[in-house]
Amino acid sequence: MEQKLYKKRLKYESILKKDLDIDASSSPTTNLMVCNYGLVNGLSRKDVLQVFSRYGTVDCIIMVPHKSYCFICYANIQEAISAYAKVNGKMNTLSDQQILYLIYTNSVPKSVKIVSNSPPGLEIIDNFIEENEENFLLLYFKEHWSESSTMKHRQVKHYGYEFDYDNNGVRYDTCDPIPKEFNLILNAIQSRLKWCPNQITVNKYLPGQGIPSHTDTRGVFDDYIVSLSLGSDIVMEFRKDNYHNSVLLKSKSLLVMSGESRFNWTHGITPRKFDVINTVNGPDVLCRGTRISVTFRRVIQNQAKENLYEVLGCDKTTSFETLKENYRKLLIKFHPDKSISSSTTAACAELNKAWNVLKDPDAKKAYDEQIEQSDIDTEVTVFETLNVSDLENNEMSDTLSYRCRCGGSFLVPKSIVLNVDQIEPILFPCDDCSLFIKIILPNIGV
Structure with a gap:
């Protein structure tokens, strides 16, 4: 045993010198130095x-990021000797019944912070909701979770539009509308961002579950x-190229991605x-609990499936x-028996x-x-209402x-805003996103 401890000590002394000098x-x-247990082991x-x-009295604990070792400083040498005698080379509950190895060191490293820089366009709003609002939503999801579907890494539930993971599109014919229980959160988001989502995805993550790196579907x-x-x-x-940033999302916080962080x-x-x-x-180590993420998005309307009434050549007022x-009639017309064309099969599927x-x-x-909600959503989203004098x-x-919040620009032709015959405010789109600005022309006042 002494020979084994000696070899272990030489090994860890070499690591200590190489890593931290x-x-x-x-x-x-x-x-x-606790040689074989640290942050990467979940300590x-x-x-x-x-x-x-x-x-004895522990003066300080130094945890080293990305390493499987850490350091303890005692108030006096006798306390350190006692700990060394009781812990070194012995099994301990710290390490899941693994043997812990200790060595004395002449010094300890300075405490190092984990570098975490948010990507451009990312905003974290801590305590976006109150604790009672969080509890209300958690209870709501607990009562309605039986209606969700289970994926490989998590459970998921959609509202407004259902995301189709097979073709990266959306559909609304099989999806529940957004419940009224979300109104308070939706109003708060709309007030802060001047943006109104029409789709919600709820994910439930148990400890140990995650989601692969991705960007949300463009278009x-x-x-x-x-x-x-x-x-x-x-x-x-x-992640972007060789850059990797870790961002803490606290419970009750709101994550907002736009611009570069989004795309x-x-x-x-x-x-x-x-x-x-x-x-x-x-x-330090943060143990995960069960987490629910509520993700709000706005579906670009021309991506929604065809109107079901139009498929049958009718509208909402048509009788049963x-x-x-x-x-x-249409089923007979497009029945596959009438034609071998694949389009007839697709048409029948749409009819059914x-x-x-x-x-x-x-x-x-x-x-x-x-x-009805879609009709509302087809209206453009006005970022700001401006006077001509507000433009550069x-x-x-x-x-x-x-300048738009996405980093793009609203470009307004001078010939249009200086047209004295124009009597109505004019909408201009951003050159890089779906937002508009409304320009109040000089001859009609503010």
Whole structure:
């Protein structure tokens, strides 16, 4: 046993010198290095203190990011000697019944913070909701979770539009409308961002679960991806080329991605049961609990599926008898027996899908509500209402400009805003996103 401890000590002394340029001590000091257990093993400061405070006053604990070792400093040498004798080379509850190895060191490293820089366009709003609001939403999801679907890494539930993971599109004919229980959160988001989502995805993550790195689908959702964290803190990983940033998402916080962070960085959650975070005392382990994320998006309307009434050649006012008659006529017309064309098969599938929804009173009612919401959503989103004087005059160009929150620009031709015959406010789109500005022209006042 002594020979084994000696070999282990030589090994860890070499690692200590190579990694941190710190020398081990052949005689007792107040400093101990736990050689084979640290942050990467899920060891927390609380765990260290629980074991080593039995032998004396622990002055400080140094946890080293990305390493499987840590350091303890005692108030005096006798306490360090006692801990060394009781712990070194022995099994301990800290390490899941693995043997812990200790060495004395002449010094300890300075406490190092984990570097975490948010990607451009990323905003974290802590305490976006109150604790009672969080509890209300958690209870709501608990009562309605049986209606969700289970994926490989998590459970998921959609509202407004259902995301189709097979073809990266959306559909609304099989999706529940957004419940009224979300109104308070939706109003708060709209007030802060001047943006109104029409699709919600709820994900439930158990400890150890995550989601692969990805960017939310372009062309289906617009510029904002907004996510509310409930139940547990977690670290989300953002990556772009060789850059890797870890961002802490606290429970009750709102994550807002737009611009570069939305389109140019991937984001994901590593499947593990703990994260390493910064604390006032230095890096530490954060154990994960069950977390629910509520992600708000806005579907670009031309990505939605075709109107089901239009599929049957009808509208919302059409009677049930006429709907049924049209369905039968069109089904005969496009039946695959009439043609070997693949388009007839697709047409029949669309007819059956429309009929299955519209023949059911409850499904039809839910779908009608979706249409009403869609009609509202087709209106453009006005970022700001401005006077001409608010625009920047480009001396070398025939346009005026205004900076959008996405990083793009609203370009306004001077010839239009200076047209004295124009009597109505004019809408101008951003050159890089779906937002508009409304310009109040001089001749009609503010």
